[in-house]
Amino acid sequence: MRRIIAGLAALTLVVAGAGCGSGDSGGDTGGGGVDKVKVGIIPIVDVAPLYLGQQKGFFTSRKIELTMESGQGGAAIVPGVVSGQFQFGFSNMTSLLIAQTKNVPVKVVANGVASTGQAGKDFGGVAVRKDSPITKAADLAGKKIAVNTLKNIGDTTVRESVRKAGGDPGGITFVEMPFANMPAALQAGQVDAAWVVEPSLSAVTAAGGRxxxxxxxxxxxxxxxxxxxxxxxxxxxxxxxxxxFTDAMNESLTYAGAHPDEVRAVLGTYTKIDPAVRASLTLPKWPTTINRASVETLAKLGAQDGIFAGATPDLSKILP
Known part of the structure; x- marks a missing residue:
């Protein structure tokens, strides 16, 4: 669980080089017309459908031979896709919106992962220690909160939680650290709260966190x-x-949504999540349709919080 967008400004160099024809236009074609395709991913719960689809043959039936490579978050995956190192990549929507405002030549081809939409049953949230005086979102105002990457989807959505609860998010101090480090940092009192996603969320709640x-x-x-x-x-x-690729990905997303037990099993093939945690963690949703209205909201929140450096994301250039 690594940084998703730190250092995206460096993409300017990649974009400049992209026009020079670096990298192949597609995957390498193997024997029998099979395309060898590399996908840049972050090895977290979110990408389980990709691994499950590979296991089930949804890609091979479409003459695609997949290789997954872990990137250092969006800062490596986005330029890797632009340069041709990867044919496809996985990234959160705010990172992709930031890339679009920098005119990075990428576009979404398939949905990735979605919130469950249910408070109390989602795969990410802002947690505190069991003995913390913080009891509601409004209490987060003025506090020190851990996020995995500064000026990205974490802090913009956390600020929105505080706003909706009637608090002032202006005084929040965000501290950047990997998700995996957050449970210990929270327990040690290094931060007042942490935005955690599964399986770190389960680690926090197992220690009594709320x-x-x-x-x-x-x-x-x-x-x-x-x-x-x-x-x-x-x-x-x-x-x-x-x-x-898109058709295979959509089949994979649909299958994952209908077979949660197989999702939990495939997590054991590419993560080190403890089997007991895998059995109980909250899974996200994997719809095939991108919720455009929600992406528009992310764009508005990002603009409100100043993460686009004054630019306005053009959704028509990033969404299919």
Whole structure:
């Protein structure tokens, strides 16, 4: 669970180089017309459908041979997709909106993961220690809160939780750290609260911690959190490959949503999540349709909180 967008400003160099034809336009074609495709991912619960789809043959039936590579979050995955290192990548929507405002030539090709839309039953939230005086979202005003990446989907949605509860988010101090480090930091009192996602969320609650804000739920109904994307060059040069990947991804998302036990099992093939935690953690939703209204909300929140450096995201250039 690594940084998702830290250092995205460095993409300016990648964009400049992208016009020079670096990287292949599509996957390498193996014997029998099979495309060898690399997907840049972060090895977290969110990408379980991709691994499950690979296991079930949804990609091989469409002549795609998948290889997943872990990137250092969006800061590595986005430029990796632009350069051709990866044919497809996974990133949260706010990171992709930031990329779009910097004119990075990428576009969403399939949905990734969504909030459950249910307070009390989501895969991410703002948690505090069991002995914390903080009991509700409004109490987070003026506090020190851990997020995995500054100026991204975490702090913008946390601020919205505070606003909706009648608090002032202006005085919040956000501290950047990996999700995996947050349970210990919270327990040690290094931060007042932490925005955690599964399985770190389960680790916090197992230690007696309490969730005081469900920030994805507060931000927008059925929030689209992340998506799979490709470079605009690949989309233009190999539309057939992109369509096959999208179709396979949609089948994978649908299958994952209908087979939670198989999702929990496949998590054991690419993460080190304890089996007992895998059995009980809250899974996200995996719809095939992107909730455009929720992405518009993320764009508005990001603009309100100044993470787009004065630019306005153009959703028509990033969403399919």
């Amino acid at each position: 969730v005081v804000a469900w920030n994805y739920v507060d931000a927008a109904p059925d929030l689209t959190v992340a998506a799979y994307f490709a470079s605009t060059k690949l989309i233009a040069d190999d539309a057939d490959l992109v369509k096959r």
